[in-house]
Amino acid sequence: MAPWLQLLLLLGLLPGAAPAPNEPRAAGAQAWELESPELLEPARFALEMYNRGRAARTRAALRVVRGRVRRAGRGSLYSLKATLVEPPCNDPTVCQLRVSKKTLLCSFEVLDELGRHMLLRQDCGPVDTKITGAGIPRDAGIAQVRLPSGVSPDSSLFQLSPPDDKNETFSSFLPLLNKDPLPQDFSVKMVSIFKDFVTTYNRTYETTEEARWRMSVFANNMVRAQKIQALDRGTARYGVTKFSDLTEEEFRTIYLNPLLKEEPGKRMRLAQSIPDLPPPEWDWRSKGAVTKVKDQGMCGSCWAFSVTGNVEGQWFLKRGSLLSLSEQELLDCDKVDKACLGGLPSNAYSAIRTLGGLETEDDYSYHGHLQACSFSADKAKVYINDSVELSQNEQKLAAWLAKKGPISVAINAFGMQFYRHGISHPLRPLCSPWLIDHAVLLVGYGNRSATPFWAIKNSWGTDWGEEGYYYLHRGSGACGVNIMASSAVVD
Structure with a gap:
């Protein structure tokens, strides 16, 4: 293994390298007993997530005490109370200390949407602990x-x-x-x-x-x-954020978009490059082409926010009016993408054209979970004619942005869980361009103290980052920012 890879592994910064805090280890086999057969699959999934990364002899057993289910559109949210039993561990190759059998009381929330499970919450503690509030x-x-x-x-x-x-x-x-x-x-x-x-x-x-x-x-x-x-090689500062009490797995499952790296998506035609050199700096926020920062909530719908942000800018440049457009319409009515489980901008552009346009946020408000499609063509305020892929050359991207408007891009979200402010510039092995998992919107670029940056509109609310914005190093292909750039076309 290369020395720098060994270092990153020791630091626990490579994907999957760091174990969850307090992760107990004991011997045993998987098992469960259920009050209702409907709870079988979510319980199986919760146990699988709990035991992830453990050898067979270290896995816990689960017994559901009670459960309930709530329906939302085509999704179901299962809330489970269960006991986890971890049998004795006397093997010195597995356990640093001999431990007796341990019983934990756990709460799990498992979302089943479009046939795919997501673990939204996992809380475990000793059964015999006195609850005082x-x-x-x-x-x-x-x-x-x-x-x-x-x-x-x-x-x-x-x-x-x-x-x-x-x-x-x-x-x-x-x-x-x-x-x-x-x-x-x-x-x-x-x-x-x-x-x-x-x-x-x-x-x-x-x-x-x-x-x-x-x-x-x-x-x-x-x-x-x-x-x-x-x-970090930039000026970014990392620390306490609103996501600081989530495990890495929870954060990735709830807020990120695995489909961006798993599926290639529909190919779009390549846009013509802008022949002119880009100006030294540009910011569409100061020119009225960007709506306020939005919040996707506990839903992996970044793809929808990235696309609506791009269409909002395109419509403004062509029609002169800035409208806040509906992400919920895409969650509900784009039948190719997977709502809160992720999606691709290329599919979203196609869905907008197939549907006949986008309604505004006021007419089709955001709820952050999948619902039945209620799109009305009579209420559509914006349409698009086509969509295009953009160059992976960052100078050409800057020229296109300054001339044509904000750009939908996808990035590797490494470190963003703890990002506070400044220009982020992670080591390339930590923020690989081949592991992109979050869609965002380029709205500008410039330099701070001679450090070049992209100004990125995120969709995690204004109480994250720099009032909802993220700044990423420009010119080095940082975190794959140049890999999946695209835009709608409004004639």
Whole structure:
């Protein structure tokens, strides 16, 4: 293995390299008992996700205590309460310490949409733990979490208010390999930091066990954000965000779009390049071609927001009016894409043409889950004539953007879970252009202190990033930003 790959593996930054916090290990086989046959598949899936990455002898067994299902369009949301049994582990090659059989009480939420399952929530805790309320207990210890040497809970990494760049200092990546234990007062400080996070982002947890689990996830995420920070070559700052209490798997499952890397999509004709050199900087926000930042919610619908943002800009440039268009129409009525489970811009353009246009946000509002299609051609306010692929040359992309309008692109979302501000420039092995999983909108470009950037409109609300925007290094093919660029055509 190449030395840099070994380093990234040790840092836990390669996909699948970092285990979930508090992941117990014990021997056993999969099993389940159910009150209703309808719960069989979601329970099987929840157990599979819980046991992911474990050897056969380390897998837990599951028994559903109770469950309920809610219907939404063509989807079903299963809420399961279950006990997980982890038999004794006495094998020194698997367990560092001998452990007795452990029983956990778990809550799972599994979404079944278009025949595909997604795990939206997993919370587990000891069955015999006394429940004292939904708040965070004073003595919520996290002694199992380790920070690298030189990393302090007082670091600006943990600040919730926008940090001051000149006061931010981060250790180099070498201390990140150290396994020093936590300082004695770390638990107290982390509880305080986590409580600030809970207050800032209005988090509520149903049980003490869930709160403890989320705080453990939060602390491990701060370590991961520190590692990402140390290896970033740009000016970006990573730390506490509204996604800091989600595991990497949860974040990817809920907010990202795996179809972008799994399916090639429909080929579009190649757009003619702009012969002129691009101006040194450009920003369509200041020229009235970009609507306000939207929020896709707990739904992998970024593809729809990327496309509507592009069509909004195209319509503005051709017709002179800026309309906020309906993403929900695409979720409900695009029968090729998969709503909250992901989609492709190329399919969405085709759906708009087939349907006969897009309604506005006011007429067809966003709900963030699949519903029955209620598109009305009489209410369509915008149409498109065609769609085109754009050059992968970033200078040509900049020229096209300045002349023609905002561009739909897809990127690898590495590090975005913890992005706060600045220009992101991850190492290429960490942010491979072949692993793109998030669709966004290029709205401009420029330079900050001689660092070239793309200005990117995201769809995670204004309480993420720089008021909803992401800034990515320009000119290096960072995170595959140039791989899947496209636009609608309005004549």
